[in-house]
Amino acid sequence: MTDTKTDTPFDNACARLSRRSLLAAGLGAAAGFHGAARAQQAPAPSELPLRIVVPLTAGGPADVLARVVADELRGHTNAAVLVDNKPGAGTSIGAGFVARAEPDGNTLLIATAAHIMSAPMLPLRYHPVDDFAAIAEVAYQPFVLSVLADDPIRDFAGFLAEARRKPGGISLGTAGIGNASHLAGLMLERESHTSFLYVPYGGSSQLQGAMLGGQVRGSFLNPTVAAPMIQAGKLRGIAVTGKTRWRQTPDVPTLVELGFPDYECIAWYGIVGPKGMSAAKVNQLYGDIRTGLAKPANRKILADAGLDPMDVPPAQFAAFLGAEYKKWSQVIEAAGLAKKS
Numbered sequence: 001m002t003d004t005k006t007d008t009p010f011d012n013a014c015a016r017l018s019r020r021s022l023l024a025a026g027l028g029a030a031a032g033f034h035g036a037a038r039a040q041q042a043p044a045p046s047e048l049p050l051r052i053v054v055p056l057t058a059g060g061p062a063d064v065l066a067r068v069v070a071d072e073l074r075g076h077t078n079a080a081v082l083v084d085n086k087p088g089a090g091t092s093i094g095a096g097f098v099a100r101a102e103p104d105g106n107t108l109l110i111a112t113a114a115h116i117m118s119a120p121m122l123p124l125r126y127h128p129v130d131d132f133a134a135i136a137e138v139a140y141q142p143f144v145l146s147v148l149a150d151d152p153i154r155d156f157a158g159f160l161a162e163a164r165r166k167p168g169g170i171s172l173g174t175a176g177i178g179n180a181s182h183l184a185g186l187m188l189e190r191e192s193h194t195s196f197l198y199v200p201y202g203g204s205s206q207l208q209g210a211m212l213g214g215q216v217r218g219s220f221l222n223p224t225v226a227a228p229m230i231q232a233g234k235l236r237g238i239a240v241t242g243k244t245r246w247r248q249t250p251d252v253p254t255l256v257e258l259g260f261p262d263y264e265c266i267a268w269y270g271i272v273g274p275k276g277m278s279a280a281k282v283n284q285l286y287g288d289i290r291t292g293l294a295k296p297a298n299r300k301i302l303a304d305a306g307l308d309p310m311d312v313p314p315a316q317f318a319a320f321l322g323a324e325y326k327k328w329s330q331v332i333e334a335a336g337l338a339k340k341s
Contacts (some may be wrong), residue, residue, distance in 0.1 A: 012185035036054055048106045049080045052271075055094025055109065057087045061224075062110045064305040065269055069110075070213060072292025073285075090118030090178070093217050099126035103133070111272045113180060116324045120332040121178050129321045133277040136286045137270035137312035137320060139294055139302055142242030143184050144226035144249055146211070146235045146330060147218045156238040159218070163194040171197045173216035175204045178337055183328065184220040184241055186335050191260045195341040211235065222267070223248055224306035241265040247308070269307065270317055282314050 050073060054066045063085065070081045086094035091114045101107035107117075109132070119128040126132075146154070153159045163170050174182035177200050185196050199216050201207045208225060210216050212234060219242065227248035229235040237252035243264055245254055253262040272290060273282070290311060292298060299309055312320065332338050 008234070009320035027314050040100065048104075049082055050105075051082050051107050053094045053098050053107065053109045054083060054085045055087060055091035055115070056085070056112070058085050061139075061141070061267075061302075061305045061307050062112055062269060064301065065307065066110045068301055069138075069271065069289055069292065072295075072298070073288055075292075076288045078082045079273040090122055092118065092122055092124055095128070095132075096124070096126055098272070098274055099131045101274045103274040104279075105273060105277055108135070108271055108273050111270045113267045113324075116321065117180060117183055117328050117332075118178060119325065120329045120338050129318075129325050130271040131321055132321075133275055133282055134314050134317050134321055135271045135273060135282055136289050137268060137310050137317040138289065138312065139269040139307035139309055140242070140266045141306050141308065142225050142240050142246055142254075142266050143181065143220040143221050144237045144246065144252060144253075145184075145188075145218060145241070146226050146229070146230065146237050147219050148211070148214060149233055149236050151217065151236065153217070153238070154236075156253070156255075160192060160194065163192070167195045168197050170217040170218065171199050173207045173210045173219040173234055174198055174200050175207050176200050176202065178332075180265065180267060181207070181220045181332060187263065187331050188255070188260075190331060190334065191255075191263050220265070222306070244287040268310075269333050270312070270321075280327060286314055 052066045052070050052073075054063050056062045063083070066083045070083050074081045086097055088094075091112060095109055095111070095115055098107055098109040111132070116128055145159075147153050147159070153162060159170070172185045174185070176182065177198075179200075182198060182200070185198060189195055199210070201210055204222065204225065207219060207221075211219055211221070212229075218238075221235075223246050226235060226237060227246075230237045230249060230252075237249050239245050239251065239258060240252050240254045241264065242254060243256055245252065271285070273285075293302070293309060294311075302309060329338070
């Protein structure tokens, strides 16, 4: 006689529970598998888009440089290379964005002199030197101290003599308070023990008009602006702010030649990334950028934008940034322009 098993309500509940458990386990395994697959398919840092942030509006020298660098880096990566203009607040909007980025080498900043010059005057949430990894300083342009062609001041000696004879009697136009055209004058005051009357304008185009209209006696002008007007006989260049003479104004001496060996005020351009980038990544980027900018075609593009090339590697660039920050902090503090703590 064969026993016949009759399922009880408890047995049926256990069976249902077992089936549910197996189903849940299967779904969990499937989810784990797909999650692992997604993790395996996530792009590596080397495959993510590389973003070059320009903290200024499109069209200027920094933007030109960024696009040349982007074109070159595309040949060294499997991913897209994007140029992202984030202007405003003395370049601090773009710089702040990069300072907060992951230090994987996929977010870079075109750093300009304003990155350092403006820092002591602004309430920043980052340090312009300590919170960035220096990669390369790649280009620069000086400023040209200029006066009208028919001004009685014929050269820098005459300019300096009048400034010392009439403290505050020479008016210098600037593109704004704290702009490089302003700080260049403040530094000359310190070096020469003179003083000037500064007249700020709302940008470089207004400053040019004021110069040509005789509203101010002089100004430290961008060489791409000054050189054509000097060659046209509208302005006279009396001093260059770099360590060497400028190629477009070869007859204009430097302030170093004119007796101020420690004077240098240049608009420099470099590439930095967020603090914490590996030395290997920094050196790789430096090598790729250096190789690309050495090409004759790229050198011509930069020259046409008013830039002269430089090749300053990471360690030296980092030291330069520290020295620039110290120098301009002292100038700004002495002028009473430093931010209030």
